[in-house]
Amino acid sequence: MPPTLDLSRTSHAKVVIAPPRINLRRAASYQHDRGPLSSTSSRFTFNHLVFSPPPSPGLPSLSPPAKKPSRRLFSTVRPLRVIRYAIRLLSVVLVFFVALEVLTWFFGESTPTPTNTTKSVIQEPEPETGMVSQKAVPDFPTPIVVTDDRGRAKWTVSIPPGSEFPLAMSQYVDMCLKCRQVAERARHLRSHGHGLHQVSLGFGSDSADDFIDVKEAEKAGYFAGVEKYDGGVARGSETGKMACKKSLTFVLESSDAGLGKTLMMLWIAYGLAEKEGRAFFIDDTRWSYGKFTALFQPPPIPECSAPPSHEILPCPRHTRHLVASAATMDVLFGSLTESADPPSESHDRALRKTQFNLARRGYEALARMNKDDGDYVDTRVRELTDMRTVPKSKGHRNGLAVGVHIRRGDRHPLEFQYRHSYMPLSLYTDTAYEIIESQFNHTTTGLFASSHSGEEAAAAKEQSIVVLASDDPMVYESAELAGAANRAQERIKLASKQNIQNTNQDKSVMRKFVDETFGWEGGFFAAMFWNLGVTSAHATAAPDASPGSGNYAAPSAETLRLRSLVGRAYVMDLTVLADASDVVVCTVSAVGCRLLAVMMGWERAMDEGNWVNIDGGYGWLGLEW
Template identity: 35%
Template sequence: MRDRRNTNLSVSSTDSSTSTTSRSSRNSLNEKRHSSPPPPSPTLPAPVTKENRPRSLSPKVMAMRTVAVICVVLLLWRCMLGWLMVPSILSGSIGEGVDESTELVAGNDLPSEPTAFMVDVGGSSKWTVSIPHNHSFPLEPKTYRDICSHGMGLQATLTPKNRYHHTKHWLRKGAGDYYTKDDTFLDIDDAENAGILPKRKREKLSNVCPTSLTFVLESDEASFGKTLLHLWMSYGLAKHEGRAFFIDDSRWAWGKYASYFAKPPKPKCSPPPAHHIVPCPHSAKHIIVSAATAPWTFGPLFHREFFQSRKHPRIYDLLRTGYENLFTLIGEDSLYAAARIAKLKEDAAMNDNMILGMQIRRGDLHPLEFQYSRDYLPLSRYGEGALTLLNTHHHATTKDITKSSIILASDDPVIINSPELQQSASGLTIQRAQERIQLATKTTLDQQNPVEDLREPGSAYVKHIDENSGWEGGFYSALFLSLGGARRTHEGEISPQALRLRELVGRAYLLDLAVLGESDGVVCAVSSATCRVLGVMLGQDALKERRWMNVDDGRAWSWDGRK
């Protein structure tokens, strides 16, 4: 065992030597400090003069540099976006409209059904539309939709796959505009001249229009108002593009166009062969427009091209052109409408009042306003709107305003007697827009044609007879299509009785439109196509002066009801 004292001494000895060494080091350092000369004193900075003064950038230069940096960043972002979107665009288009097994079709292997397909033209791939000559015109609405969907998918696959070219496409001015020509599409006559599609076997037609637009009145569309909007828009678009305009009513659910309107202006050339008329693309020489193809013809690119602003909407000009050239009633309906309008204007002039129209849509159409989207707007909205319109635009006293009358058009024939509507109008006289053709109620039908169950003599069974069904509640598409027990034959024809009833409903609707379209102001709900039609008929001045009043969701006028 080690001695504890020796350990302590050892430690003490080590500390003593270490302290001695450190003291000697400090003494030598102090000697060096005293023996070395002092450091030089710090010098003052050079004086600031005009020549060496730092110059600050002017606001103009800074703004120019900022703009240049932003432009460079945006340019790089757009190029990168074009590079990154190539795979997603192509894959999305193929998945939607094109089968992955699509192959180039030779001239002898044409599809047996109307469709869009790819062809090889001089070593380059294009797409075209094949419509066999033995198919009747027009095609079914679903067929037109399929052709457009498939064709747009083929167009996406045929766009330049090289990223450099795709970047140039993004940077090119006007790329993707409504009137950008589809270079991947081979028009029908060009395909026939190239031997890809067969030519017409019969004698060649003479004086065929170089370009045309054919509007098809479709059987699937029961709304007369939407049909008018599409019809007028198509006519205005055809005139804007210099195309000949034709109408086909062979399968219209409402009958024949000539049963309601005067014939449209006739072109000076002949219509093209039926198999030359395609639904897509819009750059084709001969196109068809219908309710089925409207999403492509009047889609986002169309809105971008023609909807500049709400103050100067070019879309409105197209509709107005169609209305002025196509809305001409015929026969006794035209004479009655003119006499009715003249009488209303005469009465209004005698009392120094306005002619105020009101249109109320019920049935299978519901408002845009979320609160009432599963119901109907309160009738008080319409009455209060009428009073607001009269007080705003009438120059007479309030006492004179109460003598004004409201002309009402509605798909519900009993709504004119509603206490809610009468009370909200504060004593204003409400009368029907026209009395020539009225939608029948069940009460009226029961009085004219009573229905009783039949019992065979000596039988305990009673044969049930369907009850009369009136238009209470408004217009329902299913009710309209079932008028007269309507059933289409194999040839697509409708029974004469059903067609006659449909024409009566259509004529009543057009008479209401003709009268309300000549009023000084209208109160309606923009969710109804009829309300939007009345905005066109009243004129753009009425929209600017707010004599067209919408009571649904506070929206301004638009041809499709959107904000």
């Protein structure tokens, strides 16, 4: 019998029994199957440290956490990262300076403070322009390049105070050419200048930003010694009015002997000035037809006084005080004759209507004839109206007045087959009679629809008249028109050689020798006009004696008087045709034909079709020559 265990002698009164959840199985990870290992054993490893039991959730870890290696700045050099940081930094700097430049463009640049060291600098020598580099302001009219206090290249136009006004036509033409070149030079210097403030990205840079007007240039000190004007009132002004803020001065001087082209440009210039809020002035100092008031009444007087002459510039177009003439018409009228839009019939019609409306506004303001001629024209229009009135007409129907304008001389038609000659007179008369026939066609519908329409139409047709105006006195005596047409006016006539000789038929009277007689046979020619009032002994042999040519000489008082008579006859002819005629027949190649359309008005001439061109299928051409 085996001995029994006696537990009564032990010091523990109770026995602790392990709970059933405790696993009493020997863990291989704690004690290997082969028994405990010692440090001296050949099987001794550190696996007992590596494969340690997992830490208790409530107890700290038996081994300290592994320390992460510290990252030192630039411990590892990465070239791409350095380049990326450099690009970002340069981008921030560039954006800053671009934003500064844009703000300067939007909010304007500060006017340079005038100092004694501020100087105007003309651009470098240009072989094609002949400009000379210098530091002082030139003593002749010319555009110049200047630099402001920030080193920006700009440009202006320098005209020495006290210079003759207006300048010669050749000077204005030369200045307009140089303005384009100097403006381009200033833009080139701005875009290729030194320093970040000269950086140009291709936007916000306009010639208007580069140009400095004369008044601002004076304040900035670019023009040393220029006389200042206080309070906007020009010194020497007799009116005492404030000087105009914006103005347009039209110089009537022209190398074209014809009057029509000058009048068309004058009227359109007035319309542009009114549209842009500019005061309008007319200069007739060297006009070939004499004084403007010899033909027309004085133009409307502005509420301000004319600016100093050295502030009136021919270019650029946006200058404060602009001077325009036939010599610089491209600067003033370029926007009215050219367009970036593709050509189309509707666009061309809209562009020409714009020109037409501007010319119409100028006609209404400036084409008032002098009192004597105006009274005569009013009387003549009433006479022609009475001639076409049907007596005792129950329907108050009058005859039709068809105006015919025939231009010959040095103006040839646009139509191909007549481009080296003239339109046959039969085309004018046939067109006029066709218009009359179409209006009185004896129908019971339309214009004369009534029980007595046939009788009234026949009576009105019988009273219809043709009103004729021409620059060739022989046209009035032609077989096609003699006795069938009425002169537009008989106050001033262009006489033929035969008419002049018929006035001196009494050979019994002793008369002193006179030069050979010349007349206007064939029409108006420029050479004939330029030699008016000049005796045959002193007449120029060259056909061109216009201003600017080597044969031109200042006209005498007698010459200006004769030229003024020619201009007055021209204006009265057109006015009578426009006021007394229901329909006008003419050739659009003549500028007088285009003026007639303006004088009739767009609705009456174009919309109602009462302006009839027989020179090809062209419409109103405006400034296109």
